Amino acid sequence: MKILLMEDVKGLGKTGEIHEVKDGYGQNFLIAKGKAKHATNEVINKYKADQKKKEELQALQMAERKQLATSLNELTLNITRKVGANGSLFGAITKEEIAEALEKSHRISLDKKDIELKSPIKSTGIYEIEAKLGYGISGIFKIDVMAE
Incomplete structure (x- = not known):
């Protein structure tokens, strides 16, 4: 099962990384606790768009x-x-x-x-x-x- 990490997980990776994990660990722990989402193209594209929006907002705040x-x-x-x-x-x-x-x-x-x-x-x-x-x-x- 491919997952996209929504927060840092000790021993697995950092926010925004995509990892291959066992189905039970991914579904019952990571996704259930909100630490990850199932890595579909839609989820990955939405995450990238959100990150881009955050970077633009941060650049605007820095300029201000x-x-x-x-x-x-x-x-x-x-x-x-x-x-x-x-x-x-x-x-x-x-x-x-x-x-x-x-x-x-x-x-x-x-x-x-x-x-x-x-x-x-x-x-x-x-x-x-x-x-x-x-x-x-x-x-x-x-x-x-x-x-x-």
């Missing part, structure tokens, strides 16, 4: 993220906060505040988990912040923290 990284590299975000007598901020600026400020002022939506702070921002000045955008793409933007 590269565009976002370029726009982030040219960006300077201004944040004003109250400052104490010694010039330090009342509390630190958090990733969540940075994400909200990006959304408000530049309409760039980033998750706070994607923002990397090297150290807490507790005083005024200009800081470089890295944003991890996925697929190994990252953008670096500047934050100008000013006294209110």
Whole structure:
């Protein structure tokens, strides 16, 4: 029996591979558990079409993220906060505040988990912040923290 693996199976192969297996193993275990499908021409062609669609979608997402990284590299975000007598901020600026400020002022939506702070921002000045955008793409933007 020829089967197309729909997920990795230890000792047999990886997703997308076609293997010849015994009928009982293929029908009663692999197909029954959804780990494989019977390898007909229709199933193989559908799988290849789905893979092609996934690759196109991934390429589109990568292009969007590269565009976002370029726009982030040219960006300077201004944040004003109250400052104490010694010039330090009342509390630190958090990733969540940075994400909200990006959304408000530049309409760039980033998750706070994607923002990397090297150290807490507790005083005024200009800081470089890295944003991890996925697929190994990252953008670096500047934050100008000013006294209110």
